[in-house]
Amino acid sequence: MxxxxxxxxxxxxxxxxxxxxxxxxxxxxxxxxxxxxxxxxxxxxxxxxxxxxxxxxxxxxxxxxxxxxxxxxxxxxxxxxxxxxxxxxxxxxxxxxxxxxxxxxxxxxxxxxxARRLPGVAEGDERIIHLRGLCDALRLRSLLRPGGRLVIVGAGFVGSEVASTALARGVRPVVIEQAAVPQARVLGEEMGRFCADVQRAAGVELHTGETVASVRTGPEGVVVTTESGLAVEGDAVVVAVGxxxxxxxxxxxxxxxxxxxxxxxxxxxxxxxxxxxxxxxxxxxxxxxxxxxxxxxxxxxxxxxxxxxxxLGRTAVHGEPHWFWSDQFGLNLQHVGHARAWDRLVVRGSVAERDFTAFYLEEGVLRAAFAAERGGDVMAAKELIARAAAPDPAKLADEDVDLAELAEEAAAQPALAGGN
Ligand SMILES: Cc1cc2nc3c(=O)[nH]c(=O)nc-3n(C[C@H](O)[C@H](O)[C@H](O)COP(=O)(O)OP(=O)(O)OC[C@H]3O[C@@H](n4cnc5c(N)ncnc54)[C@H](O)[C@@H]3O)c2cc1C
Incomplete structure (x- = not known):
C-alpha cells in the first residue's frame, strides 16, 4: 500500500x-x-x-x-x-x-x-414491500390508490412516515406495532404515547402490542394476521421493521x-x-x-x-451527538443524542399543542432531546449533549430561558469529544 x-x-x-x-x-x-x-x-x-x-x-x-x-x-x-x-x-x-x-x-x-425481513413472509409478490430503495418506493407509490387500504407493519420512523404519506394520498393506513407505543426504544413510553396520539388523531388505525404471525396474499389483496388473532386486510403491506x-x-x-x-x-x-x-x-x-x-x-x-x-492521511474524528429528523402528520420531529437509562424527562413547551422539546437526563446529565416543531432547541441541546452538560432542569423547562445561552455557557467548558 x-x-x-x-x-x-x-x-x-x-x-x-x-x-x-x-x-x-x-x-x-x-x-x-x-x-x-x-x-x-x-x-x-x-x-x-x-x-x-x-x-x-x-x-x-x-x-x-x-x-x-x-x-x-x-x-x-x-x-x-x-x-x-x-x-x-x-x-x-x-x-x-x-x-x-x-x-x-x-x-x-x-x-x-x-430492510429487515419478517420471518415467514414470502418474497416476490409485488404487494409485499420492504421500503429501502427507489424501486421499492416507486412500486409502493403505484399501489397507493385513493380509497384503498395499506397495512404497515412497524410504527418506527419509516413506517410512521409511510402511514402519514398514505393518508395524504387518500389511502387508509392500518399500522401493526409489536411494542406498547411507537418508537418506544428510542423515545420511551411518554413520548411514544405522544406519537401514538398524533397517528390516531390523524386517522391511522394503530394496533399496538400485536406481533405479526403471518402475511398472506390472494386475488383480493393481503391479509396480515397477528398472534392474538387480529386479521387486517389491505391492498398491500409495507414491512418496516428496521x-x-x-x-x-x-x-x-x-x-x-x-x-x-x-x-x-x-x-x-x-x-x-x-x-x-x-x-x-x-x-x-x-x-x-x-x-x-x-x-x-x-x-x-x-x-x-x-x-x-x-x-487522505488526516486524523479527523466524528464525535458529534447523532441527530435525525422525521416529517410525519404535518410535524417536523427531531431527535439528538442517545439516552439509554434516563431518570428524568423535562418538557419545555406544550405536548398537547405539539410544540415542545423533551430533554432526557441521566443523573442530571443531558443525554438526548426529542422535539416537535423545535429545530432550534435541538441544535442548542446538541451543544449541551456534546459537553455532557448538567443544565438546571428548571431552566430547561422555562421558556423564558434562552437555550442558546445555556449552550454558550456549556461551550465555554471544554468539549468531551473531538471535532473534525
Ligand atoms: C425510506 C427511508 C427514509 C429515511 N428517512 C430518513 C430521515 O427522514 N432522516 C434521517 O436522518 N435518515 C433517514 N433515512 C436514513 C438514511 O437514508 C440513511 O441513513 C442513509 O441512506 C445511509 O446512507 P449509506 O450510504 O450509508 O447507506 P445506503 O443508503 O443504504 O446505501 C448503501 C448502498 O450500497 C449498496 N450496496 C450494498 N452492498 C453492496 C455491494 N456488495 N456492492 C455494491 N453496492 C452495494 C446498496 O444497495 C446501497 O445502494 C431514511 C432511510 C430510508 C430507507
Missing amino acids: PDTPRSVVVIGASQTAAVAARTLRRRGFDGGIVLVGDEPHAPYQRPPLSKELLEGAAEDSDAALLSEEWCRDNAVELRLGTAARRIDTAAGTVELADGTAVPGDRFLLATGAS AVPNTAVARASGVAVENGVLVDEHCRTSVPGIFAAGDVANHRHPLYGRWVRVEHFDNANKQGMVAAKNI
Whole structure:
C-alpha cells in the first residue's frame, strides 16, 4: 500500500459514498475514484422515499446526489448495477460479481443496510414491500390508490412516515406495532404515547402490542394476521421493521464485523487501508465511549466526510451527538443524542399543542432531546449533549430561558469529544 493514496474504490454508491467522493475532490485528491453500486441508479437520497417522492410531490431526479455532469467533470467513475464481492488488499483490487476487478489502494465500505425481513413472509409478490430503495418506493407509490387500504407493519420512523404519506394520498393506513407505543426504544413510553396520539388523531388505525404471525396474499389483496388473532386486510403491506447492515463484503475481506463493520473514531476498520462509514459502520463513538451504529442521514454525511479525510492521511474524528429528523402528520420531529437509562424527562413547551422539546437526563446529565416543531432547541441541546452538560432542569423547562445561552455557557467548558 503506497503512503499516499492513488486510487480510492468506494463500495456502495449512495449517501455516504457521494459525500466521500465530493470530500476527496474538495480536498484536492486527484487520483482515481470509483463508486461501485449494486443498484442500477446513480447515487440518490433515501429520506424522500417515504415522504415527498412517495407522495408524488417530488420526482426521482429531485433525490439525485451526484449528477452525470459532476461525475464527468470530477473524474468520478460510477460502476452501477453490479455488486462487489471482496476486497483483496494484497492484490489491490475489489472483485465484482460480474467477474471483473477494480484496482485501488484505499477502500471505503459504504454498503449501508437492507430492510429487515419478517420471518415467514414470502418474497416476490409485488404487494409485499420492504421500503429501502427507489424501486421499492416507486412500486409502493403505484399501489397507493385513493380509497384503498395499506397495512404497515412497524410504527418506527419509516413506517410512521409511510402511514402519514398514505393518508395524504387518500389511502387508509392500518399500522401493526409489536411494542406498547411507537418508537418506544428510542423515545420511551411518554413520548411514544405522544406519537401514538398524533397517528390516531390523524386517522391511522394503530394496533399496538400485536406481533405479526403471518402475511398472506390472494386475488383480493393481503391479509396480515397477528398472534392474538387480529386479521387486517389491505391492498398491500409495507414491512418496516428496521434494517440490517450489509456486511457481506467486509466479512469476505477479513474485516472485523459485529452489528456492522467495526470502526474506530476515524472510520478505520480492522484492516489497514479499508475504511467504513454510514449505516454499515458500527462506530467507536468518542462521546459515548462505545460502539454505536445508527441509520441517519446526518451520520452518513459526517462519517463519509471523516472517512474521506482520513483516507487522505488526516486524523479527523466524528464525535458529534447523532441527530435525525422525521416529517410525519404535518410535524417536523427531531431527535439528538442517545439516552439509554434516563431518570428524568423535562418538557419545555406544550405536548398537547405539539410544540415542545423533551430533554432526557441521566443523573442530571443531558443525554438526548426529542422535539416537535423545535429545530432550534435541538441544535442548542446538541451543544449541551456534546459537553455532557448538567443544565438546571428548571431552566430547561422555562421558556423564558434562552437555550442558546445555556449552550454558550456549556461551550465555554471544554468539549468531551473531538471535532473534525
Ligand atoms: C425510506 C427511508 C427514509 C429515511 N428517512 C430518513 C430521515 O427522514 N432522516 C434521517 O436522518 N435518515 C433517514 N433515512 C436514513 C438514511 O437514508 C440513511 O441513513 C442513509 O441512506 C445511509 O446512507 P449509506 O450510504 O450509508 O447507506 P445506503 O443508503 O443504504 O446505501 C448503501 C448502498 O450500497 C449498496 N450496496 C450494498 N452492498 C453492496 C455491494 N456488495 N456492492 C455494491 N453496492 C452495494 C446498496 O444497495 C446501497 O445502494 C431514511 C432511510 C430510508 C430507507
